[in-house]
C-alpha cells in the first residue's frame with residue numbers, strides 16, 4: 330500500500346500576476362523558495378508558470394482559497410495589485426481565509442494613511458499587516474529591489490530574512506530593513522519617490538542650462554554626464570541621463586530627447602510627498618519645485634498663452650565652457666544635498682509624529698541599491714547619521730557642510746546666470762534660497778509676525794525678553810503683554 334504524500338506547502342505566496350507581482354514571485358523562486366501564485370484572472374497565473382516555470386518551484390492556484398491552503402503557517406502573502414480600491418478588495422477577500430499570526434504584505438505603491446488604516450484593521454483580527462515600499466521597477470522586482478517594509482516588528486522575524494534575501498545587495502549588505510510600525514515603510518517609499526522627483530528635476534535643469542549656455546548637442550552633454558558619473562554624482566539617474574542623451578531617434582535621426590513632448594507626467598507620489606510635508610510643516614522645497622515643475626510643463630494652455638511674453642534676457646555667452654560645466658556640477662551636487670536633507674527632515678518629522686522611530690542612516694543604506702535614487706553619496710548620508718543619530722540638519726554634518734561650502738560660489742553663479750539669461754532653474758534656485766534662509770541671521774519672518782499682529786492681533790514674541798506681546802495698532806500703538 331502506498332501512502333499519498335501531501336504536496337509540499339509554499340513558503341510564500343504572491344497575489345497579482347502583473348509585471349511587478351510576477352517578477353517578485355520569480356525573484357523568490359530563483360532564491361529557492363516555493364512560491365504560491367494567484368491572480369484574479371487565472372489565465373495570467375498560468376502564463377507566468379508556462380513562461381517562467383524554469384525559475385523555480387511555483388504552486389499556482391485558480392481560487393484564492395486554494396492559494397491560501399497551499400501556504401505554510403504563518404502564511405506569508407504578498408499582494409501586488411493596483412494601489413487603492415483593488416488592494417482593499419483583495420484584502421477583504423483574503424482576510425476571512427487567514428488565521429491568527431498570518432502575515433499580509435502590501436508591496437504596492439499604497440498611500441501611507443491607507444496602510445495605517447489597514448494595519449489597524451488586520452491587527453484587530455489577529456493578523457499582521459506589512460506595508461512594504463518596493464522600489465526599482467520591473468527590473469528591481471526581478472533582480473533585487475530596495476525594500477522598505479513597515480508593520481509590526483514581530484512579523485519581520487518571519488518575513489524579513491526572505492525579503493532581505495531577494496533584495497538588492499551592496500557590499501554584501503541587503504537593501505532591506507524593518508523601517509518601523511504600520512505606515513512607516515510606505516511613508517519612506519513615498520519620500521524616496523519625492524526625492525527622486527527632485528533629483529530628476531535637478532538633473533533636467535543642469536542639462537537645460539548647459540544646453541542654453543553652451544549650445545551643446547545632447548550627445549555632447551551625454552559625455553558630460555558620463556564623466557560626472559565617475560565622481561561624487563555617481564548614481565543611477567546620472568548614468569541613465571547619459572544614455573538617454575546619447576540616444577538617436579531612428580525615425581528622424583535627431584536626438585531622441587528632442588522629439589519627446591516636453592510635458593512630464595506623474596503617478597502622484599511626488600504630490601503625496603508634498604501634501605504630507607505641508608501637513609507636517611516641513612519645507613521640502615526641492616521636492617515641491619520638482620513636482621510643480623512637472624505641472625508647469627503640462628500647463629499647456631498657459632504655456633501657449635505665454636509664448637510671446639517678453640523675457641528681456643541677455644544672449645548667453647560663456648567665456649570658459651569647462652568652468653561653466655564645473656559650476657553646474659557643483660550647483661547640482663549642492664542642490665541635491667539640499668533635496669535629500671529636506672527629505673530626511675520629513676522622515677524625521679513623520680517618525681516623531683507617528684512614533685515610528687525610523688533610523689535615517691539605515692534608510693540611506695537600503696537606498697544604495699535596487700532603487701531609482703541609488704547613488705554613491707548615500708554612503709556619506711549613512712555615515713553622517715551614524716556619527717550623529719539625531720542630526721538636526723544633514724547639510725550641517727561636517728562632510729556635507731564642507732561639500733556645499735566648496736560649491737556655494739558656483740551655485741550662486743549658476744542661479745544668477747540662469748535668471749539673467751531667462752532659463753528656468755526653479756529647483757536650483759529654491760535650494761539655494763533654502764540654504765541662505767537657514768543660514769540667515771535674521772529673516773523677514775519678524776515683519777510677517779508684526780503684520781499678523783497688526784491685522785489679526787496674532788501676537789508676537791520679543792528677542793529681548795520672554796512673553797507674548799501685542800501692539801495696539803488701532804489704538805495708541807503701545808505694547809501690551811498678552
Ligand code: ATR
Nearest residue numbers: 345346347348349368369370373410411415418419
Ligand atoms: P500593471 O500596470 O503592471 O498591469 P497594475 O495595473 O498595477 O499592474 O496591477 C494589475 C494587477 O492588479 C493585476 O494582477 C490585476 O488582476 P487582473 O489580471 O485580474 O486584472 C490586479 N487587480 C486589479 N484590480 C483588482 C481587483 N479589484 N481585485 C483583484 N485583483 C485586481
